[in-house]
Amino acid sequence: EAAVTQSPRSKVAVTGGKVTLSCHQTNNHDYMYWYRQDTGHGLRLIHYSYVADSTEKGDIPDGYKASRPSQENFSLILELASLSQTAVYFCASTPGLGGEQYFGPGTRLTVL
Amino acid sequence: GEQVEQLPSILRVQEGSSASINCTYENSASNYFPWYKQEPGENPKLIIDIRSNMERKQTQGLIVLLDKKAKRFSLHITDTQPGDSAMYFCAAYNTNTGKLTFGDGTVLTVKP
Numbered sequence: 001e002a003a004v005t006q007s008p009r010s011k012v013a014v015t016g017g018k019v020t021l022s023c024h025q026t027n028n029h030d031y032m033y034w035y036r037q038d039t040g041h042g043l044r045l046i047h048y049s050y051v052a053d054s055t056e057k058g059d060i061p062d063g064y065k066a067s068r069p070s071q072e073n074f075s076l077i078l079e080l081a082s083l084s085q086t087a088v089y090f091c092a093s094t095p096g097l098g099g100e101q102y103f104g105p106g107t108r109l110t111v112l
Numbered sequence: 113g114e115q116v117e118q119l120p121s122i123l124r125v126q127e128g129s130s131a132s133i134n135c136t137y138e139n140s141a142s143n144y145f146p147w148y149k150q151e152p153g154e155n156p157k158l159i160i161d162i163r164s165n166m167e168r169k170q171t172q173g174l175i176v177l178l179d180k181k182a183k184r185f186s187l188h189i190t191d192t193q194p195g196d197s198a199m200y201f202c203a204a205y206n207t208n209t210g211k212l213t214f215g216d217g218t219v220l221t222v223k224p
Contacts, residue, residue, distance in 0.1 A: 033212075042118075042201055042214035043156070050210075058211065059113065090155060098144040098205045101212060103155040 004104035019078040023091030032074040036087040118215025135202035144205035
């Protein structure tokens with residue numbers, strides 16, 4: 001079974017601070033994604049990556065950067081955290097386009 | 113892009129009855145339609161999916177129907193149990209954009 005891990009699992013950040021969320025997968029999947037989920041709502045795509053050293057903008061990229069330094073690792077960076085970025089963030093990976101996405105356990109981010 | 117509408121947002125059924133969730137999508141380039149179940153505090157997990165070359169798929173008490181002409185797909189849970197209580201998400205994968213777009217979710221409660 002696909003193994004996707006995220007760190008930290010929860011974080012409290014201050015407005016204007018920098019936050020880095022990390023994702024690691026051990027299944028040699030080429031495709032990785034970052035989503036955010038607001039309470040009681042669906043998942044929205046922030047950034048994704050098809051290959052190491054390359055990232056693509058998703059549907060809601062404003063205020064976020066992404067980094068894919070290796071096939072296994074995919075980070076989401078909030079340079080200047082804002083209150084509106086309080087949410088649960090999920091990383092996912094998939095071996096190919098149009099297939100099952102395997103989600104990590106999520107990171108609960110609270111910005112105060 | 114793609115927009116996925118999911119209804120109802122809240123669904124309460126009696127144990128042993130059936131539950132149905134409906135989703136519509138806009139873009140005819142979408143060809144893969146997964147359904148995810150999310151328990152409170154957990155990550156979404158794939159429960160069933162269907163590709164555009166099929167109209168119906170069934171597995172372990174779950175039935176998915178796809179009507180490509182109407183751009184509509186649905187999940188039917190037969191003989192519901194309290195353990196089926198969770199949030200359910202539909203999604204549509206667009207081959208042109210390479211993105212998976214999620215509906216806003218349905219909170220299903222199965223009453224004993």
